[in-house]
Amino acid sequence: MTGLYELWYDVVKQGQYVHVIEQMHIQYGPIVRINPNELSVRDAQFFDKLHSDSTKKRTHIPSLFSRILGLSGSMVFAPSHEIHRGRRKAVEPFFSRHNIERIEPMIVEQALLLDKRLNEMKISKRVVRLEHAFFAFASDVVGRVCCEIPSNFLQDKDFFPQWYSLFERGARQILPAMHLPLISVILKLIPQTVALKLYPLGATFTMYMTAVTSHIIHAKNQDLSAASVLANPRSSIFRYIVCEKTLPKAEQSVDRLSHEAATLLGAGALTLARSLSMTFYHILANPTIREKLAAELAQPLADIHAHMPRRSELERLPYLRACVREGLRLSYLQLQAVPHCSPDVEFQYHQYTIPKATPIRMSIYFMHTDLEIFPAPFEFLPERWLGKYNPQMDRQFVPFSKGSRNCVGFNLAWAELYILTALLFRPEAPTMQLFNTDASDIRVRDHCFIPLPKSDSRGVRVTIE
Numbered sequence: 001m002t003g004l005y006e007l008w009y010d011v012v013k014q015g016q017y018v019h020v021i022e023q024m025h026i027q028y029g030p031i032v033r034i035n036p037n038e039l040s041v042r043d044a045q046f047f048d049k050l051h052s053d054s055t056k057k058r059t060h061i062p063s064l065f066s067r068i069l070g071l072s073g074s075m076v077f078a079p080s081h082e083i084h085r086g087r088r089k090a091v092e093p094f095f096s097r098h099n100i101e102r103i104e105p106m107i108v109e110q111a112l113l114l115d116k117r118l119n120e121m122k123i124s125k126r127v128v129r130l131e132h133a134f135f136a137f138a139s140d141v142v143g144r145v146c147c148e149i150p151s152n153f154l155q156d157k158d159f160f161p162q163w164y165s166l167f168e169r170g171a172r173q174i175l176p177a178m179h180l181p182l183i184s185v186i187l188k189l190i191p192q193t194v195a196l197k198l199y200p201l202g203a204t205f206t207m208y209m210t211a212v213t214s215h216i217i218h219a220k221n222q223d224l225s226a227a228s229v230l231a232n233p234r235s236s237i238f239r240y241i242v243c244e245k246t247l248p249k250a251e252q253s254v255d256r257l258s259h260e261a262a263t264l265l266g267a268g269a270l271t272l273a274r275s276l277s278m279t280f281y282h283i284l285a286n287p288t289i290r291e292k293l294a295a296e297l298a299q300p301l302a303d304i305h306a307h308m309p310r311r312s313e314l315e316r317l318p319y320l321r322a323c324v325r326e327g328l329r330l331s332y333l334q335l336q337a338v339p340h341c342s343p344d345v346e347f348q349y350h351q352y353t354i355p356k357a358t359p360i361r362m363s364i365y366f367m368h369t370d371l372e373i374f375p376a377p378f379e380f381l382p383e384r385w386l387g388k389y390n391p392q393m394d395r396q397f398v399p400f401s402k403g404s405r406n407c408v409g410f411n412l413a414w415a416e417l418y419i420l421t422a423l424l425f426r427p428e429a430p431t432m433q434l435f436n437t438d439a440s441d442i443r444v445r446d447h448c449f450i451p452l453p454k455s456d457s458r459g460v461r462v463t464i465e
């Protein structure tokens with residue numbers, strides 16, 4: 001078996017290898033070899049075994065990605081299980097449900113700002129690309145989480161579309177760079193000044209990272225007490241890491257922490273913008289769904305300035321919950337080609353013994369589109385989550401993955417998804433109408449680093465009435 005097959009479908013055909021793997025599973029069964037070193041398993045029962053918690057087994061992801069992205073200082077691309085655990089432990093309390101509840105007012109503030117900006121567009125009659133608006137929202141929230149006040153993309157006239165393009169295009173380049181690592185070696189040799197001339201968009205990222213780095217240095221120098229950091233709901237994650245002192249000194253270097261900031265931004269903004277755009281497209285394209293949702297939101301969001309419901313109240317609204325879940329189900333956001341492996345335990349899969357340290361991929365796309373569990377899997381059907389439904393749906397609904405390497409930011413993501421969807425579909429919200437947009441503009445086609453729509457999509461565009 002050769003890796004060229006994967007290279008052809010992932011690089012030349014832009015992220016289509018997952019569909020070849022899908023065909024392999026149909027032809028050969030639930031376990032297949034997909035390149036000389038890796039396996040793919042398509043079996044929901046195995047998902048929990050592979051993604052177990054850290055007390056059951058050590059986990060590891062191969063280091064190729066961190067070499068290409070140059071972010072080995074981050075938790076996600078940590079070089080070993082132990083380093084990953086240490087880094088993750090240092091941030092888990094910050095992302096706990098309890099702490100995210102404390103910072104909810106900041107999320108609401110940013111959501112209200114977006115609501116206000118959309119209202120203003122009623123007069124200017126601008127066409128808004130929702131991905132840009134949501135990416136600006138998610139980046140401003142992550143920015144506040146990382147370094148208190150680094151960005152105000154929501155204030156930009158068009159939500160600073162270049163910022164979204166930078167990340168979307170970047171995500172499309174990662175698989176080619178992974179298959180052809182020489183490209184990234186050559187690119188790294190180009191001096192920064194020349195690179196910025198060739199690719200001026202990179203300047204915004206450099207400025208952003210400079211602001212983050214200054215904040216980290218400031219937090220380290222100030223070294224506030226744990227009590228004062230905790231007392232302030234606007235304290236950044238880095239103040240928290242510095243004051244907790246659970247990490248060894250080397251792990252608290254400015255360089256290492258700035259890698260963490262870059263991956264938090266990467267992991268927390270594009271994912272959120274994609275799943276919000278998916279949810280909003282389907283609600284806007286289906287007047288019946290939109291009416292039902294607005295009717296459910298009418299009473300709880302009747303006077304948002306007197307009482308903006310909290311995430312805990314919003315997630316109890318069944319139709320809203322169903323819509324948010326369907327949007328997440330159809331986005332199947334996952335680092336596509338990142339396999340997981342267990343360095344010291346072998347797996348038994350029916351008659352097959354999988355040697356330890358074998359990289360194994362399990363796609364969330366397969367979990368979320370299983371025809372037997374989710375009939376009409378590519379349709380947005382909130383009703384499937386209402387009333388008494390098949391409990392296997394909950395087991396196979398894994399938008400944030402599972403186990404010790406699941407999404408550490410899932411509480412933040414849920415809060416952002418519920419708050420923004422509720423706010424912008426309440427009856428008094430600015431009325432959005434789709435503008436020259438169809439399902440092909442949002443549906444996942446290219447399974448790049450993360451799943452994206454066709455590259456010439458003009459996105460989910462709306463006018464405001």
Ligand code: HEM
Nearest residue numbers: 076267268271272275333334335400401405407408409413
């Ligand atoms: C709708 C929004 C989001 C979705 C669907 C999502 C999904 C995921 C998934 C599936 C993973 C596991 C990676 C894999 O196995 O491929 C992951 C990891 C991760 N996510 Fe998210 N994510 C979202 C939002 C966020 C946010 C808001 C943050 C934080 C600001 C975040 C930070 C991370 C980090 C740091 C990891 C790596 C965790 C580790 O290595 O231990 N994510 N995410």
